[in-house]
Amino acid sequence: MNLEIKDLNVSVKDKKILNNFNLKINTGEIHAIMGPNGTGKSTLSKVILGDKNYTIEKGDILVDNESILSLETYERARKGIFLCYQNPISIDGITNSEFIRTALNEQNEKKVGLYEFIKSMEKNIDSLKMQPDMMHRNLNQGFSGGERKKNEVLQIKMLKPKFIIFDELDSGLDVDSLKIVCDNIKEYLQEYPNTSVLLITHYTRILDYLKPQYVHMMKNGEIVESGDYTLAKNIEKYGFDKTFFLGDDKNDE
Template sequence: MATLEIRDLHVSVGDGESAKEILRGVDLTVKAGETHAIMGPNGSGKSTLAYAVAGHPKYTVTSGAVTLDGEDVLAMSVDERARAGLFLAMQYPVEVPGVSVSNFLRSAVTAVRGEAPKLREFAKETKAAMDALSIDPAFAQRSLNEGFSGGEKKRHEILQLEMLKPKIAVLDETDSGLDVDALKVVSEGINRFHDGDPETGVLLITHYTRILRYVKPDFVHVFAGGRIVEQGGPELADVLENEGYEKYVKAGASA
């Protein structure tokens, strides 16, 4: 059973005197079969958590621990984290001119699985995943994220998720910038990944409850001031929808 454990995680941005602590002691456990939603206002540290777990060099872990199935994630390089079973869907995917979606996917799949998939099988697998996400087949020959709409970028992130089949998926504001139709398609992709393998877990970061109408969380965590200040079941998302984050922001500032 895959388990991601985050213990007393402190993360800073910047160097020397300009360093600023963003995460101030985060504790969270995501187990296989579970969907966790992290909600909170802008600037609360939600994306910092995602990038720190994934190994972005901009973020410095000053103390705490992150383990996946008991293995020290913080001691791993970024590619080692991916091979171990971690996946990050980015809020703002990077454009890579000259690298086609198809070549990128095959390189990523080869790196994670440890061997190159047979071309015919890979083409069949890719086409099935693209069809399920309502992606035009011509999309595979376009440069990675170059000129993509917001919806296309987010669908491509979920395409990667379905192809790479990680143990734990960290999805950073995957619903950002999506219209209703695209939101449904992306949500269906997340559910298809999670429901298709009970050995996987999902950590979904979002501002809004609208994606939670389609991707049902088991747990909801409220993030404020660089830490989790409240947690509960899916009903907590409804409380946030009705009451907003103000009281939680105050709790985060005083903690």
């Protein structure tokens, strides 16, 4: 899936969050956006999915060259856009399997058979090294931070999106869980190589696993610098401010 963001200006309650934001992600590419807190990274992920809390003042979001601005959130999801949340919500009274099966049936014309669904859930739960009873527990209820993140990746493996946004995937994950989660994502991307990915993160450790081809630094609602993985390493070494200040000169050090 191709996703292009053109001159996007977004505000919430008269406060401008995204400022002439431009980004193009082609089919099968992995991009990472890094930036300090409060710079609009998470806003970007929600705006792509049509969160009505935000006002789009100008610009466009195109999926495969067609604007998605007029689409409702569920319609964007059905096109294959998936947001892996930083803090997934929990819901009483709805089991994980009921929730995922409902989403699966809503997104596909043909309803998935119960046997096929359970087998697939069991396989993916095992692959993510989740407790087998996760399937029957209420959605994210009583899950640790790491279990919630694994549950988001479980949904990816079940719903098979074409464009995935990971918002701070590494937060709440210990070293072992991060490796398990990233191994599962890599396996998914190998199986579905046309999937495009946008990684939103503060840290490089997740990038070490998922190896983005493009890294962008975001500040005050816009991309201020783009490059390859070296940019991420520079951010780690010098911090956001100094990396921006030094520009290309840092490569001479």
